[in-house]
Amino acid sequence: xxxxxxxxPKLSVxxxxxYLKGKSALMLFDRHPEFRTRKADHHFWARGYYVTTVGNVxxxxxxxxxxxxxxxxxxxxxxY
Numbered sequence: 097x098x099x100x101x102x103x104x105p106k107l108s109v110x111x112x113x114x115y116l117k118g119k120s121a122l123m124l125f126d127r128h129p130e131f132r133t134r135k136a137d138h139h140f141w142a143r144g145y146y147v148t149t150v151g152n153v154x155x156x157x158x159x160x161x162x163x164x165x166x167x168x169x170x171x172x173x174x175x176y
Contacts, residue, residue: 098162100155109147117141 103112121140125132131140150158 098165100158100162113145113147117145 101112103109117140124140
């Protein structure tokens with residue numbers, strides 16, 4: 097999964113990621129209870145994450161990159 101987000105300066109990246117992972121996992125478990133029974137430890141997301149900043153790149157370039165990566169992922173999935 098790839099996201100392009102703007103985080104307010106008062107919030108650290110780690111705080112944002114903890115919030116995002118925590119809330120999204122709760123929502124997924126709520127909407128899909130079958131996920132909860134598969135995960136004995138009730139952890140949905142992997143422990144880590146990768147974050148990078150975008151300096152002199154415009155938003156259009158970033159969005160296109162994400163779309164291209166998602167298309168590459170779909171093509172690889174079809175091969176297996």
